[in-house]
Amino acid sequence: xxxxxxxxPVEEAINRIWKRRITGEIEHVxxxxxxxxxxxxxxxxxxxxxxxxxxxxxxxxxxxxxxxxASRNNPVTFKVVxxxxxxxxxxxxxxxxxxxxxxxxxxIPDGADCVAMFEICQTYEEDNQxxxxxxxxxxxxxxxxxxxxxxxxxxxxxxxxxxxNPGIKAVxxxxxxxxxxxxxxxxxxxxxxxxxxxxxxxxxQPGKIRNSNAYMIESQIxxxxxxxxxxxKLEDKFDSSYDMINEILNEVDIxxxxxxxxxxxFDLMPAIYEKLGADVLFNxxxxxxxxxTTVATNGEKILYGLSGNPSACYVGFELFVRPIVQHYLxxxxxxxxxxxxILGDDFPKPNPFTRFVRCYLLYExxxxxxxxxGIDKSNVVTSLAHTSGLMVLPGGTRGFKAGDEADVxxxxxxxxxxxxxxx
Amino acid sequence: xxxxxxxxPVEEAINRIWKRRITGEIEHVxxxxxxxxxxxxxxxxxxxxxxxxxxxxxxxxxxxxxxxxASRNNPVTFKVVxxxxxxxxxxxxxxxxxxxxxxxxxxIPDGADCVAMFEICQTYEEDNQxxxxxxxxxxxxxxxxxxxxxxxxxxxxxxxxxxxNPGIKAVxxxxxxxxxxxxxxxxxxxxxxxxxxxxxxxxxQPGKIRNSNAYMIESQIxxxxxxxxxxxKLEDKFDSSYDMINEILNEVDIxxxxxxxxxxxFDLMPAIYEKLGADVLFNxxxxxxxxxTTVATNGEKILYGLSGNPSACYVGFELFVRPIVQHYLxxxxxxxxxxxxILGDDFPKPNPFTRFVRCYLLYExxxxxxxxxGIDKSNVVTSLAHTSGLMVLPGGTRGFKAGDEADVxxxxxxxxxxxxxxx
Numbered sequence: 001x002x003x004x005x006x007x008x009p010v011e012e013a014i015n016r017i018w019k020r021r022i023t024g025e026i027e028h029v030x031x032x033x034x035x036x037x038x039x040x041x042x043x044x045x046x047x048x049x050x051x052x053x054x055x056x057x058x059x060x061x062x063x064x065x066x067x068x069x070a071s072r073n074n075p076v077t078f079k080v081v082x083x084x085x086x087x088x089x090x091x092x093x094x095x096x097x098x099x100x101x102x103x104x105x106x107x108i109p110d111g112a113d114c115v116a117m118f119e120i121c122q123t124y125e126e127d128n129q130x131x132x133x134x135x136x137x138x139x140x141x142x143x144x145x146x147x148x149x150x151x152x153x154x155x156x157x158x159x160x161x162x163x164x165n166p167g168i169k170a171v172x173x174x175x176x177x178x179x180x181x182x183x184x185x186x187x188x189x190x191x192x193x194x195x196x197x198x199x200x201x202x203x204x205q206p207g208k209i210r211n212s213n214a215y216m217i218e219s220q221i222x223x224x225x226x227x228x229x230x231x232x233k234l235e236d237k238f239d240s241s242y243d244m245i246n247e248i249l250n251e252v253d254i255x256x257x258x259x260x261x262x263x264x265x266f267d268l269m270p271a272i273y274e275k276l277g278a279d280v281l282f283n284x285x286x287x288x289x290x291x292x293t294t295v296a297t298n299g300e301k302i303l304y305g306l307s308g309n310p311s312a313c314y315v316g317f318e319l320f321v322r323p324i325v326q327h328y329l330x331x332x333x334x335x336x337x338x339x340x341x342i343l344g345d346d347f348p349k350p351n352p353f354t355r356f357v358r359c360y361l362l363y364e365x366x367x368x369x370x371x372x373x374g375i376d377k378s379n380v381v382t383s384l385a386h387t388s389g390l391m392v393l394p395g396g397t398r399g400f401k402a403g404d405e406a407d408v409x410x411x412x413x414x415x416x417x418x419x420x421x422x423x
Numbered sequence: 424x425x426x427x428x429x430x431x432p433v434e435e436a437i438n439r440i441w442k443r444r445i446t447g448e449i450e451h452v453x454x455x456x457x458x459x460x461x462x463x464x465x466x467x468x469x470x471x472x473x474x475x476x477x478x479x480x481x482x483x484x485x486x487x488x489x490x491x492x493a494s495r496n497n498p499v500t501f502k503v504v505x506x507x508x509x510x511x512x513x514x515x516x517x518x519x520x521x522x523x524x525x526x527x528x529x530x531i532p533d534g535a536d537c538v539a540m541f542e543i544c545q546t547y548e549e550d551n552q553x554x555x556x557x558x559x560x561x562x563x564x565x566x567x568x569x570x571x572x573x574x575x576x577x578x579x580x581x582x583x584x585x586x587x588n589p590g591i592k593a594v595x596x597x598x599x600x601x602x603x604x605x606x607x608x609x610x611x612x613x614x615x616x617x618x619x620x621x622x623x624x625x626x627x628q629p630g631k632i633r634n635s636n637a638y639m640i641e642s643q644i645x646x647x648x649x650x651x652x653x654x655x656k657l658e659d660k661f662d663s664s665y666d667m668i669n670e671i672l673n674e675v676d677i678x679x680x681x682x683x684x685x686x687x688x689f690d691l692m693p694a695i696y697e698k699l700g701a702d703v704l705f706n707x708x709x710x711x712x713x714x715x716t717t718v719a720t721n722g723e724k725i726l727y728g729l730s731g732n733p734s735a736c737y738v739g740f741e742l743f744v745r746p747i748v749q750h751y752l753x754x755x756x757x758x759x760x761x762x763x764x765i766l767g768d769d770f771p772k773p774n775p776f777t778r779f780v781r782c783y784l785l786y787e788x789x790x791x792x793x794x795x796x797g798i799d800k801s802n803v804v805t806s807l808a809h810t811s812g813l814m815v816l817p818g819g820t821r822g823f824k825a826g827d828e829a830d831v832x833x834x835x836x837x838x839x840x841x842x843x844x845x846x
Contacts, residue, residue: 031623031638035645049805051627085659087619089630105619105731107630150803158808165835166642167807170733173635174804178624195508196528200454201601204474207512207530212596215454219589222458236508308528310593339786363762366791366828380573381597382472384590385581388838405789412588414835415811 005284016281024328025184037182038329043158046175048148053108061112062099064138080130115143161331183329185227189252193234193259213258220317224325259308269305286353290316310381315356333416336409344371348399357391428707439704447751448607460605461752466581469598471571476531484535485522487561503553538566584754586837606752608650612675616657616682636681643740647748682731692728709776713739733804738779756839759832767794771822780814
């Protein structure tokens with residue numbers, strides 16, 4: 001039964017999948033529900049910001065020309081003709097010697113061209129009329145935030161595909177997007193294979209382990225911005241498994257199975273791919289962990305057969321699934337941000353194939369360091385808990401030493417980059 | 424009306440709030456719903472990992488002692504007495520000259536002390552009996568993943584307060600946590616003040632702007648891991664506003680108002696704090712933006728009066744609210760991770776007070792660079808869209824130049840640090 005497989009380089013594997021990428025549909029959500037979704041349209045300023053000239057302070061607005069003669073010994077006096085708060089609209093046009101008491105954010109009255117803060121003004125009342133005097137000259141435009149001084153109408157502000165964060169939500173509110181056009185999330189089906197798997201609520205039994213891969217993958221799916229559907233375990237019987245997968249493909253955009261892709265006697269997935277008529281893009285990759293990864297396509301749908309080893313499964317998702325999800329979400333920076341970091345630990349093992357090593361990131365004096373997240377064997381679940389990056393150690397390299405530089409893929413970063421390679 | 428306020432240093436402001444921190448309650452959620460929640464208990468290994476010695480490969484298990492005489496010219500033959508997949512439990516104890524065909528992940532049969540991969544074994548059948556032969560010697564323990572070799576029972580794996588990511592979810596599943604003890608989210612009330620505010624769905628009107636702060640703060644609340652309740656706008660009338668806030672305090676753990684805290688004629692919040700009998704911790708901070716921030720406590724509840732200026736409001740939340748939320752969530756690293764970065768742009772303005780400058784982060788040759796996110800005026804909404812960090816420029820410093828080093832608070836980072844200061 002042991003089938004011969006030809007491993008292909010990681011970059012080639014990514015390219016073959018990348019050619020099958022599709023962009024997902026668009027949906028509208030309330031601005032209240034748009035957090036962490038990805039924009040499906042460029043955001044352009046619908047009006048100037050601010051939309052009118054406004055005051056940055058609480059104070060008085062008037063004509064700067066009236067202060068030409070003002071000095072410490074020669075205060076100039078203004079009649080206060082109106083009193084407006086932010087949101088109240090000035091109604092009076094100011095003439096020579098007239099001032100408007102104005103609050104932060106309020107519109108500058110017509111006729112006025114400067115604002116003086118309360119702190120530099122003297123106020124008094126006479127015969128129920130307010131007056132204000134000032135002992136210094138003011139310039140035209142002083143303390144006025146001009147219309148459009150932040151953003152001109154039509155300015156391109158945020159690119160399609162960007163993830164919505166608090167600042168972007170503020171921009172959307174500013175321009176009146178009560179409904180936001182976002183990328184629809186792909187639905188990713190998850191199936192676990194393996195008779196050795198117990199469900200999370202079951203007691204341990206001899207020879208069996210609990211299913212951790214399905215939960216891990218679901219969490220990776222959520223982190224990538226997609227939705228999951230868990231279909232339970234696949235039995236180790238061909239016919240029922242084939243029927244199950246055939247039906248599931250109607251309900252999902254992408255299907256992930258974990259386990260069942262090695263060359264063991266009980267692995268059914270290759271036969272199922274064949275009967276589906278799926279186009280197998282590759283079934284072995286020259287990488288560690290995760291060499292026994294199979295990816296196939298069935299129409300527009302991509303079927304991932306990830307390894308049953310937790311770490312191989314984890315790496316397989318981040319390398320091969322996440323960029324496809326990002327493209328589906330209209331994100332033009334679909335790949336993980338790949339940066340240089342200094343190794344904080346020795347990694348003495350040679351790398352016959354490209355190796356992805358789980359790590360976490362430290363900063364010291366503006367330098368980025370990558371430390372090993374734990375024992376790096378493909379079957380170690382626990383080291384994944386502290387993982388926030390994957391070091392990329394190229395195939396053909398010998399061991400690395402602390403202090404060496406290496407590439408790291410950032411897993412928690414939402415900015416990404418347009419290609420897999422170092423940029 | 425213009426009240427005199429004494430600004431206090433940022434660190435002092437943070438300290439005064441920090442003294443009023445409380446830890447929130449605990450709740451149980453299904454493992455399916457635990458993503459991005461914070462653990463409310465330390466996670467300890469409930470059993471060794473793996474829980475039994477297992478095979479890393481598909482192959483044959485047998486007694487290594489039987490191969491002592493094996494060589495290229497002297498194959499040693501084994502009778503294959505059992506055939507087990509992962510999850511199937513070996514029933515036969517192996518004796519001299521016996522082997523078990525075994526799949527990846529399967530339990531090693533008693534009596535066996537090594538596994539040989541299929542690739543180095545010859546198999547044949549004779550009289551319906553399977554045989555296997557091998558031409559090399561094997562060592563005791565070779566290709567066996569020992570019981571507990573990854574994790575010993577009782578080992579402390581993940582600290583309370585850690586945010587649940589895919590790797591942690593895998594660990595929780597491995598140890599059978601179908602229900603997960605997490606920190607209950609605090610409920611944060613949000614009120615906007617200001618008659619100048621239109622709702623997001625309204626058409627622009629002269630002198631008015633849309634309410635962007637409430638949406639921004641809600642998004643910051645979500646990013647911090649808390650829940651929000653939006654109570655709409657506060658009217659500029661004292662009695663109804665007081666009643667409203669008094670009632671809301673029964674429904675929330677923390678209350679944030681935006682606007683209404685400067686010294687303008689229409690600002691009600693100071694009077695409302697007074698009538699509530701709230702303990703005002705401070706009402707001015709020596710910082711830019713956000714100097715007119717007021718924080719008060721009413722029993723265990725903290726009331727934040729953040730500036731109505733979008734950027735001041737944003738910074739105020741991250742500095743003063745987020746750490747309190749993190750502590751509530753049992754996170755011992757409640758403050759933003761503060762790292763050194765190299766400035767990618769000039770920032771020529773002098774800094775009479777500590778200044779927090781919106782920036783985003785780049786990496787180049789393992790060095791971290793901080794670039795300005797946009798025009799840095801406190802009223803600029805749009806630059807917040809690209810912000811992922813806040814540069815901390817200490818008060819009393821002159822302008823900074825590109826290439827200088829400065830501290831940056833990372834806003835998207837979930838790791839954090841235990842104190843506000845540089846560590």
